[in-house]
Amino acid sequence: MRIVAIESATPAASVALAEGREVVGSSQRVDRRGHVAFLVPALEFLFDQAGWSPGDVDVVAVDVGPGLFGGIRAGLSTAQALAGAVGARLAPVSSLDAVALRAATAHRKIWAVVDARRGEYAVAPYQPVPGGVVREGGVELVSAEAFRAILASDRRDGLVVGDWEALPESVFRGLHGIKTGRPRYPAADAVVDLALARAERDDLPHPDEVRPRYLREPDVRINWTDFRREEPWR
Amino acid sequence: MTDAPAVLGIETSCDETAVAVVRGYRVLSNVLASQVDAHARFGGVVPEVAARAHVEAIRALTHRALAEAGMHQMDLDAIAATRGPGLAGALMVGFSYGKALAWALDTPFLGIDHMEGHLFAPRLDDPEYGPPAIVLLASGGHSQIVHLKDWGEYETLGSTIDDAAGEAFDKLARFLGLGYPGGPAIDRESEGGDPDAVRFPRALPDRPFDFSFSGLKTSVVTYVRKHHAAGTLPPIPDLAASIQEAIADVLVAKTFNAVEETGVRALAGGGGVLANRRLRARLAEEADRRGVALHLPSVAMCTDNGAMVAAAGVYRLGLGERTAPSADIDSSLRLG
Ligand SMILES: [Zn+2]
Numbered sequence: 042m043r044i045v046a047i048e049s050a051t052p053a054a055s056v057a058l059a060e061g062r063e064v065v066g067s068s069q070r071v072d073r074r075g076h077v078a079f080l081v082p083a084l085e086f087l088f089d090q091a092g093w094s095p096g097d098v099d100v101v102a103v104d105v106g107p108g109l110f111g112g113i114r115a116g117l118s119t120a121q122a123l124a125g126a127v128g129a130r131l132a133p134v135s136s137l138d139a140v141a142l143r144a145a146t147a148h149r150k151i152w153a154v155v156d157a158r159r160g161e162y163a164v165a166p167y168q169p170v171p172g173g174v175v176r177e178g179g180v181e182l183v184s185a186e187a188f189r190a191i192l193a194s195d196r197r198d199g200l201v202v203g204d205w206e207a208l209p210e211s212v213f214r215g216l217h218g219i220k221t222g223r224p225r226y227p228a229a230d231a232v233v234d235l236a237l238a239r240a241e242r243d244d245l246p247h248p249d250e251v252r253p254r255y256l257r258e259p260d261v262r263i264n265w266t267d268f269r270r271e272e273p274w275r
Numbered sequence: 276m277t278d279a280p281a282v283l284g285i286e287t288s289c290d291e292t293a294v295a296v297v298r299g300y301r302v303l304s305n306v307l308a309s310q311v312d313a314h315a316r317f318g319g320v321v322p323e324v325a326a327r328a329h330v331e332a333i334r335a336l337t338h339r340a341l342a343e344a345g346m347h348q349m350d351l352d353a354i355a356a357t358r359g360p361g362l363a364g365a366l367m368v369g370f371s372y373g374k375a376l377a378w379a380l381d382t383p384f385l386g387i388d389h390m391e392g393h394l395f396a397p398r399l400d401d402p403e404y405g406p407p408a409i410v411l412l413a414s415g416g417h418s419q420i421v422h423l424k425d426w427g428e429y430e431t432l433g434s435t436i437d438d439a440a441g442e443a444f445d446k447l448a449r450f451l452g453l454g455y456p457g458g459p460a461i462d463r464e465s466e467g468g469d470p471d472a473v474r475f476p477r478a479l480p481d482r483p484f485d486f487s488f489s490g491l492k493t494s495v496v497t498y499v500r501k502h503h504a505a506g507t508l509p510p511i512p513d514l515a516a517s518i519q520e521a522i523a524d525v526l527v528a529k530t531f532n533a534v535e536e537t538g539v540r541a542l543a544g545g546g547g548v549l550a551n552r553r554l555r556a557r558l559a560e561e562a563d564r565r566g567v568a569l570h571l572p573s574v575a576m577c578t579d580n581g582a583m584v585a586a587a588g589v590y591r592l593g594l595g596e597r598t599a600p601s602a603d604i605d606s607s608l609r610l611g
Pocket of ligand 1: 389393414546547578579
């Protein structure tokens, strides 16, 4: 099975090509505003290197968040177009799953963190198991203080991975049994593994059902300008 | 004519997800998913709401445009998508989708200036239209008068110094409680009203081709408050017709200033405000009186659409242009 993975849900965008589990090429760039410019040239380069043509692709895997709204949409639009052009299936994966999958621990509970901006963080707990991780609870959007409270109330030793550097240092101060580790961002090679697992279970949705995971309603701040402060006349 | 290139056009710069297939300058299909309902409850376009709606609509809409054109994607000669100006989050969706589709199909990609799309739209309805022409572009996001000297050679003669014309319609309709979007609401409410009932001021800054609408807004608000309190407020149709007349007057006056100044004998328009029936009638009257050829496209070609993007794509493709895979959107792109 030939898989293309597109990852652009965080400041680090990456693309990977894989034959089954074997990654045959990947490319990454960290530039929060550069995803639109990065993705297609990266695909073009990697396909040339690997001697692939788009028609060879069976599955297009894409990170649908949570994360940067614009980045997620750039990645999903790119993935939808590629999959639609060549009749490939689309495999949506979670940024938190991709981060947790690459956490290096055999026994600690894993906390994956993605910066959702505006002082909020998407977090989810995972249990390491042979060959991967299993999510142990729901994905939550929390403040730094709320995340600290969650960590403090958990009795197990934990490893926080993902963009914990975006959290204030005070979150971890005085917490026992909690360590921080890598990776900081999800990467396309992890997206490959997650997508492959879904494809092998034949658990791929219809492309129209693949939507970004925002976790937050649109921020509606309308510039009503002049008239906002005044009552309508009738 | 069948040898003319077939181009898929994608437009996602604001609140319409629009896709079309054009062959040469003939529209084979033109479909859109309007977000007006999504934004109506906020009384204006909310950028994040727009971007979300685009990403949900773009795939199915592209398939529908191809199906309605009776066309397979493999047979496209190019894919064009709006590159700017517009809302960054909205532009990213159509631009990313178009660029990736073009790459996967191994067909040329063209990033298109939205305003150039508007300049090409009249061509789709009317083979007589072409340079030299004066083009009035007016919508919720832009108001400008362009001298179309040649295809690809555009001079913006004037533009708004404050609100866009569509914005003025939206704000005044909101103030009067007439609904959103404001242009169609005021158009509808003015039915049977007397455009001379109230003489609102026509702001005519000393630059001959520039517009201003903020003074009108203030004047309407002051007038309505005063007369509402005194119980002497004219009926809504009269008010709506008078407001519409003031906006149309300014647009028409400035546009024909440009016609006279340049000596160009052809006039066209684009943008959502050009759907306003009173403005269309006034432009027609004035063009007729002065012997100027008028090329006003249908309402569907005035408002944002994929066909106009495809049409500009046909032109750019003909020049041998290609937009690089590494290209990005440009939300503040300027014509010319
Ligand atoms: Zn427009």
